[in-house]
Amino acid sequence: MSKPYNQMTPAERTAARIAQNRAITEKIADSKAQRPPVVSSAGFTRATPDEQAKRSGVIRKVPAK
Numbered sequence: 001m002s003k004p005y006n007q008m009t010p011a012e013r014t015a016a017r018i019a020q021n022r023a024i025t026e027k028i029a030d031s032k033a034q035r036p037p038v039v040s041s042a043g044f045t046r047a048t049p050d051e052q053a054k055r056s057g058v059i060r061k062v063p064a065k
Contacts, residue, residue: 008016
């Protein structure tokens with residue numbers, strides 16, 4: 001609006017605040033739409049060597065001494 005905030009009526013202040021909130025919401029929605037999808041963190045969980053082998057299909061055997 002062209003009026004300074006202190007010269008606005010309560011209704012104008014409310015309308016200005018609603019418009020400002022909508023602009024912020026749209027800006028956030030646009031930035032979220034541009035982000036790449038999040039990759040699953042399932043591969044980063046702790047597991048025993050046997051469980052890891054079942055997931056990847058590769059097992060590395062170390063000879064016993």
